[in-house]
Amino acid sequence: xxxxxxxxxxxxxxxxxxxxxxxxxxxxxxxxxxxxxxxxxxxxxxxxxxxxxxxxxxxxxxxxxxxxxxxxxxxxxxxxxxxxxxxxxxxxxxxxxxxxxxxxxxxxxxxx
Numbered sequence: 517x518x519x520x521x522x523x524x525x526x527x528x529x530x531x532x533x534x535x536x537x538x539x540x541x542x543x544x545x546x547x548x549x550x551x552x553x554x555x556x557x558x559x560x561x562x563x564x565x566x567x568x569x570x571x572x573x574x575x576x577x578x579x580x581x582x583x584x585x586x587x588x589x590x591x592x593x594x595x596x597x598x599x600x601x602x603x604x605x606x607x608x609x610x611x612x613x614x615x616x617x618x619x620x621x622x623x624x625x626x627x628x
Contacts, residue, residue: 540589544580544617546599548608557583571604573611581619594618 540559546556549571557564557580564583568575584593597612598620612619 541585542580542589542593542595544583544595544597546597547602548599549603555579557587557590559587562587566579566608577615583613 595617
């Protein structure tokens with residue numbers, strides 16, 4: 517199966533919007549530790565890695581906004597994120613979902 521980076525166009529010539537399986541998505545993976553959170557962003561074709569101080573939720577949201585801009589995605593673009601369960605597990609999951617992201621918590625011992 518081939519992967520296409522072309523964005524579908526609607527009748528007006530712009531990218532399709534949320535509520536559509538072909539709508540643009542920003543992917544975010546996090547690696548959490550005591551001093552810094554590393555994030556990798558992607559749009560399915562390109563990637564970008566950044567880091568923020570651990571627990572800095574305002575900075576986390578700022579880099580999400582920056583990533584959307586760098587990838588040419590609108591501010592309403594869905595963000596799909598995942599990270600490994602650990603000491604920052606559930607409070608961060610609740611925060612991400614609270615700001616509208618579709619977050620997944622991964623339990624490494626459960627991944628085959």
